[in-house]
Structure formats: structure tokens, C-alpha cells
Amino acid sequence: MKVIAEGLPEATDYFGIVRTLIDIPDCIVVEHGAPGTMTYTQLSYNTINRERIHGRIFSSGVDETDIVMGSDSRLIRTILWIDEKYHPSAIAVVASAITAVIGLDVVGICHKVQSQVSARLIPFPSGGFSGTYFSGIESGSRALVDTFLVDRKVSRSDSPTVNILGPTGDVFNRASDYEEIRRILGLLGVQVNTVFPRGCSTSGIASIPSADLNLVTRDLMLPVATYIRDICGQEYLYGLPMGIRGTIQWIRDLSAHLDIPYPEMMVAREVASWAYALPELFGRVHPYEQFSAVIAAPFEYAYGLSRIVTEDWGLQVSSVLLPEKPRSSSYSDAFATFGISRVEVDLSDNRYRDILRTEKPTLLFGNTYHLKMGKQVPIRIHAASPTPDLITLFDGTPYAGFRGYAYLTQRLVNEAIAHPEVFRT
Amino acid sequence: MNSAIKDLQGTSSLCEILETRSAGESSVPIFPGLGCGFFSISHNIPAIRGACAVMIAPALCAYNARLALSRWEQSSRDIENNLIFFLYEEDDLIHGAGESIRQALIDICQRGTFKVLFVVTSCLPEIVGEDVEAVVRQLRDLVSVPVLLIKTENFTDMTARLSQANALLSFLDLMEHPREHIQKSVNIIGSSARDFPSSELSSVLQEAGYSINTVFPSGCDLDRLKKASRAEYNVLLTRNATLLAEKMQAEFCIPFYLFDAAYSPQAISDNYAGLGTFLGCDLLPSVAARKDGLTDAIQSARDHLEGSSIIISLSNSRVFDMATLLYDVGMYVPLIGFNQLTTTDLSDASRLSCRDSEILTINNLSISPLDECIATIRPNYYLSFGNPDAIFCARNGVRARRLVSRPHPNGFDAGRRILEILSKDKPGLSTLVLREQMREKAGIL
Numbered sequence: 079m080k081v082i083a084e085g086l087p088e089a090t091d092y093f094g095i096v097r098t099l100i101d102i103p104d105c106i107v108v109e110h111g112a113p114g115t116m117t118y119t120q121l122s123y124n125t126i127n128r129e130r131i132h133g134r135i136f137s138s139g140v141d142e143t144d145i146v147m148g149s150d151s152r153l154i155r156t157i158l159w160i161d162e163k164y165h166p167s168a169i170a171v172v173a174s175a176i177t178a179v180i181g182l183d184v185v186g187i188c189h190k191v192q193s194q195v196s197a198r199l200i201p202f203p204s205g206g207f208s209g210t211y212f213s214g215i216e217s218g219s220r221a222l223v224d225t226f227l228v229d230r231k232v233s234r235s236d237s238p239t240v241n242i243l244g245p246t247g248d249v250f251n252r253a254s255d256y257e258e259i260r261r262i263l264g265l266l267g268v269q270v271n272t273v274f275p276r277g278c279s280t281s282g283i284a285s286i287p288s289a290d291l292n293l294v295t296r297d298l299m300l301p302v303a304t305y306i307r308d309i310c311g312q313e314y315l316y317g318l319p320m321g322i323r324g325t326i327q328w329i330r331d332l333s334a335h336l337d338i339p340y341p342e343m344m345v346a347r348e349v350a351s352w353a354y355a356l357p358e359l360f361g362r363v364h365p366y367e368q369f370s371a372v373i374a375a376p377f378e379y380a381y382g383l384s385r386i387v388t389e390d391w392g393l394q395v396s397s398v399l400l401p402e403k404p405r406s407s408s409y410s411d412a413f414a415t416f417g418i419s420r421v422e423v424d425l426s427d428n429r430y431r432d433i434l435r436t437e438k439p440t441l442l443f444g445n446t447y448h449l450k451m452g453k454q455v456p457i458r459i460h461a462a463s464p465t466p467d468l469i470t471l472f473d474g475t476p477y478a479g480f481r482g483y484a485y486l487t488q489r490l491v492n493e494a495i496a497h498p499e500v501f502r503t
Numbered sequence: 504m505n506s507a508i509k510d511l512q513g514t515s516s517l518c519e520i521l522e523t524r525s526a527g528e529s530s531v532p533i534f535p536g537l538g539c540g541f542f543s544i545s546h547n548i549p550a551i552r553g554a555c556a557v558m559i560a561p562a563l564c565a566y567n568a569r570l571a572l573s574r575w576e577q578s579s580r581d582i583e584n585n586l587i588f589f590l591y592e593e594d595d596l597i598h599g600a601g602e603s604i605r606q607a608l609i610d611i612c613q614r615g616t617f618k619v620l621f622v623v624t625s626c627l628p629e630i631v632g633e634d635v636e637a638v639v640r641q642l643r644d645l646v647s648v649p650v651l652l653i654k655t656e657n658f659t660d661m662t663a664r665l666s667q668a669n670a671l672l673s674f675l676d677l678m679e680h681p682r683e684h685i686q687k688s689v690n691i692i693g694s695s696a697r698d699f700p701s702s703e704l705s706s707v708l709q710e711a712g713y714s715i716n717t718v719f720p721s722g723c724d725l726d727r728l729k730k731a732s733r734a735e736y737n738v739l740l741t742r743n744a745t746l747l748a749e750k751m752q753a754e755f756c757i758p759f760y761l762f763d764a765a766y767s768p769q770a771i772s773d774n775y776a777g778l779g780t781f782l783g784c785d786l787l788p789s790v791a792a793r794k795d796g797l798t799d800a801i802q803s804a805r806d807h808l809e810g811s812s813i814i815i816s817l818s819n820s821r822v823f824d825m826a827t828l829l830y831d832v833g834m835y836v837p838l839i840g841f842n843q844l845t846t847t848d849l850s851d852a853s854r855l856s857c858r859d860s861e862i863l864t865i866n867n868l869s870i871s872p873l874d875e876c877i878a879t880i881r882p883n884y885y886l887s888f889g890n891p892d893a894i895f896c897a898r899n900g901v902r903a904r905r906l907v908s909r910p911h912p913n914g915f916d917a918g919r920r921i922l923e924i925l926s927k928d929k930p931g932l933s934t935l936v937l938r939e940q941m942r943e944k945a946g947i948l
Binding site: 159 | 529535536538542563567570573574589590591593595596600604626627630631657658661663868871874892894895
């Protein structure tokens, strides 16, 4: 039994699955449990990204009798009703904690009902007890690809085309970051075929093989990309373009993978436009060399921000705190290249507080709860989900790409000037 | 119009409701539902000053509750995060978590500075039979602060009502046995201690010479709560307080009166008349001017509301009486969404059926069939307590209105509030409507 006093309880695989599947427009999620769980799952979804999900999730509404009798009748009735009313391509049947615990055979029920409906039934029996949030996104994504990537022949277009594998509805700053990635791809003359899973229809999943390359922006999508490569022969490039140097590197890798010339002039123009430098933005009365940062974010974001802070800004990152262990075992080495020796995973609220107390960073990147627990840090910047106190619907505030670097640099300077005590230590 | 919707799933006529005396079952899967006790308690306890709550739940429910609380923290509600989550994990399911819970609770009591500790269980520990009640009993002998237990399993009640009743009932353990009752003193149960003093009922009671002893649960003073048993009368502003009031009557000999939120002038007058009889005085002369105020407001509202149609949907209030008020204004109510049917509701429904026997009703446990009705009927207005889907309403040319929960008016003020809400659009709503019109034009739905 874990005790959580101030921080955010872990979002289990249940949320990873539900939020991935809800983002598929022609998929409806059925939560098999008491209705309260779904009521608040839709509320927390709305809290995170202010989106309505009417008609995209339902609860079967089990009651005491269903639990005592182990009845599946409500679930079957729910599946049949949704299939008849909405005609979705897929119905994801997700067990809640209570139906998972009483051992109701969600997989067997879906198998039994499948012949009576036109939607594909995808069961998820774990009830939030089978892994982490990211593993839920991974298994939800994998199940979708397994079900709908039917034609595995690769038929490519004349111009270079990519799929983007990674964004889900709750990814921090999604609108701005993916807009920036699209902008850079546009400058390179690269077309985007499918963005998966966020907003991707089942036909979009089926068309994945028609692109030249899969751009994987989150490591949790690597198993899906590897699976697609194994069955379609489609290669992937993993990484999120962040920072000036990071984005240049990403463009270089992308050009090589797509076998297109490295766009030297385009990169030069972009760097010339967006590479604001701290010495020109801070005055002589603003000593900033002593600034240090603690970064609490998922791996790709933590890596990208570390790169900006150390390589582009020339400052120090004292600690990187990751919510989950990255898929690559060499993640510590990746941060070590930026001179960061402390990388901790899934730490408790107390440990987190200890780190902030001893390291006294100037700058803290994290989610709402990290920032709340780190009130003593002068400059606090949202950089991870969830952020119930921050709306990021507008697509003009990227952290990724060249413009993301420019935006964050401007933000750092503005925040520092608003907290002049940071120059006095 | 009714013939177009009579075939829609799940509707019943008002006459059928009166015959069957039941809200009927929701015939479809549930979305978004009427809440659950665990979450309701998780945002009610933070409104109690000096309290701390230990919420025993799987990570799934704890995550949702903390996130929901974050939203409340940024709201007009004056609350603070005083929740501690005990995550009920797989190991606990297999081996039981009684000892871990006991130890963690002792630890919290030793370190905490709170005046009362609530221990709240959710579906999962209840299903596996975790005996939290026994742990709480043991704990009471070991710690100095009062420890109250609230059970909130959702599978026994599809709404939060039973859990809210349990939460109020748990306060009984805090109350001291009174030596004597303070004459002409009244407890108000089911209100915010901060808001009640400025409400109509507060003024009426004080004008009649009654003192307010304790107001709870929201924002209540725990020291005053201990002395709630000294009051001569209990006045309930929520139906969920009946369980507690019955116990207080049995244990402390305090009679109670349910001042069940009414909206129409007649029902509000009846409420005051009933309260006067209960207290042994005549309150009607002192509320006559207030009644005239509501009558005037009805006349004024007629200017812009008369002839328009409205669908209303409430889960825990006198929805049929609200419809009566709207008929007083000259509106037409083709459909009423509701979920609870008490004897008061039945009498309201009976009175309403004399005004219009064609009114249809629907169980609003799930919004889906109600949405379908709104899209078919396309009333001028849609009023609900929950979050009416403003986008859905805008697309269907319906003006969405929401009953805000705070400050919660009572008496004739409650009727006036409804008319005010209907009388003007929320700032910015016209932009939402414009955008949805453009979306439709551009085929972006």
C-alpha cells in the first residue's frame, strides 16, 4: 500500500489504455464497472485538455447484483447498444478495478459477442493492475495496430512521406509541439501521412504502410514501431527535435533516413531567425551563469530540455526525474553526455522534496504537482502532463523545434526578470 | 411535438410516472453518470476546515479524485487539499491491508495537526471485504483526534446520494450528548456555513427570533459541530441529511424539518408554512414581501421567456416544482430529466400534471437519450445542474443554462435565481454559438 499525501497518484495502465482509445474517432470505449469511475475519468480527461468526449465512452453500470452473480448481461447489452446506435469500427472493452478483481472474463465475453456486432471488439481486462500509464498507452496502441493494420504491403508515394507515432491526447503541449514538427517537415518538403494514435481513425491506421518512414516521438511507441517494421519492413526514426542543436541533429538524421539532401540553407535560415542567445537577452546587471535546473518530465522531454539547458543555454541541470523507466537501458548515459549524473525514476514525494531542498535549483520543469510541491523554486515552468492549471490548446507556444527553443529562451528571460532574486544568489 | 419524441428510448409520460411511482431504469449505457460517493466526498471534505481525509482506493480512483480536486482548488470554492490517498494495490487484495492501514493511520495521526480524521473507503476494499471498520474502531482507542468512517461504494448506489448521507451520518460520532437544548435554536444541515448567514432562510429564522446553532457540512466549524446536539431543531436543506436527522432525533430528541428546495411561489409558501408549524410560529407574514418579490420577478421574466420551451434535468431536487415555476412564467416544458422520486416529488408531479398532462419524463442517469430528445425537440432552453454540453446545445440552437451550486439560495431567492439564470446568456456564449455555426457551415464537426 502506497501513501500519497501531496503528489499525484500514479495513472495506471487503465488511463493509458482509455486515453489512447478515446482518441480514435471511430472507436468507442466501454468501461465495465460501476459508473463513477467513468464519470470521473471523463472529467479528468476534460480537466487535462478541455475536450468533450460525449459519445466516446460509456459505462456498463454494474451494480451489486452483477458483482455477486458475476453477471455479464449489462456488458453485453452495452456493447450491442453501442454497435447498433453508433456503428463504430471498434469498441474497446476496458475492465475497471472492481470487475478485474472479481475476475469477470472480459476477453471471453468479447469473443462470445463478436459475431453479433459489426465493430471489432478489443478487450482490456487488467483493471489498472497490469502496469504503468505508459505501458497502457503501449498496449492500447499495439492492440489497435494489431487489429487494423491489415494490408501490410508498403505502397509509397513519390514525395517523401512520414507517419508520426507518439502523440496521445494528454501529451504536454501537444498542439504547439506537433504543429512545429509539421512546420519543419513542411520546410523539408516531407508530407505527413498518419499521426498515431491521437485523432487517427482506423483507416488512418490501415494506411500507415504507405509512408516512407515512421517518426517515433515517444519511446513508449518503440514496440509498435518495431512491430510495424517487422511486418511491413517500414523503418523508424526515434527522437523529439528539441533545442537548436537537437533539432539540427534530428533534421540531419531524418534527411539520411529519407535519403534526401540535408537542407543546409533552410537550417541556416531557421537558426538565424530563432537562435536567441542568453548573453544578448540578459543585461550586464543580470548575472545568470549560476542558474541550474531540475527537470521532472517523461524521457523525451527531459532529454530535450536537458539539451536546451546545457548545450544551448550553457547552464547546468542538477537532476533529471523521470516518471517511468525509459525503454532504453542506456538512458543514464544519454543524460551523462550533458554532464547530468543524477537521474532518478518514479521517486516518492519525500525524495522529490529532498532533492529540491538540497539542490536549490533556479529553474524547475515539471507537471502541476511537481511545480506545486516546489513552490520555493523561483522559476517554475510546466513541462509535463497533467497540468490542470494550464491550458495548452493554442498551437503557438512550442517547446519543440527551432521555434520551441526561441519560445523557451524568451520565457526563461521573462521569468528571471520577474523574479530578480535569482540574480542575487 | 410530443409524438415525434414519444418513440424515443426511455421516455415516459408524467401520468405514467404518477401511476408507477418510479423513476424507471435507464435503458442505455451510462454517460456521464450522476457521480459517485468517493469523488463526491473527495471534494466535500476539503471544504471542512481542520479536517483530514484518508481515502482508501485503487490508484485509478485516487488519480481521478486528485485531478478533480485540483480543478476544484482553482474554483470559487474555498477548499484546501486535505486528502491523503492510501493506494490499494494488488498485494493488498491478496493479503489484506488491515495492518498497513492501521499503521499508516497511526503515523498520520501522530504527525498531523488536524482536528478530525475521516477514513473513506471505496468500491474495491468493500468488495474484497477489507474490515476498515474494525481498524477505525481500534484506532479510536489509540489516537486523540476523532476518527470517522465513511463508506462510498458506488455499486450499491449509482449516484453519490447514499455516500453523502453516510458522510453526514458520520458527523454523529462527533456530537456531544447535550445536557439541555438551547431554546429557539436551529441547526442547518446541508449548507455552507459561509454562505448560509446571508441567505433568505437565515434572515427569516432570525427575524422570527430563532438563533442559528450550527451550519454544516461545508465550511463548518468543528467545535460548533460538537455542540450541534444542543440545538432545539434541525432544518435540513438537503434530502441526503434525512438519515442523520433521524438518528439525531432518536439520540438527542431533536425533531427535524426538510426545507426541500422549492422554486414555485406556492411551494415555497407551503415550505415556510410547514416550517412555521414545525417551529410553532407563523412565518408567512414575514415572508409575504419576499413572495411578492418573486411574483414581480415572474411578471418581468414573462417579457422575454413567455412562449419559449425548455427542457430541465436535475438529479436531486424538486424538478417538477421547478417546472411549475416555468409554467408560471408562461414557458412550455416538453421533457423533464430526473432520477429521484420522493413523496414530495410525486405531489409536485401531480400538481404539474394539472397544468400539462402531456409532459414527458426521462431517467437522466445517462445523458445519451436525453441528448437525443434535445436534438429532436430543439427547445429554446436546456437547464441542468450538471455541466450541460454547451457545444451540443449550440449546434442544436439550444441555449444551455447551468444551475450553479454556490452560493445556493433558498426560499423565494431560489425561484428568483432560476429566472435570472434563464434571463441572460453567459458572457461569451454567443461566440461559442457563432463558432459552432461556422463549423457546421464548413463541415467541421
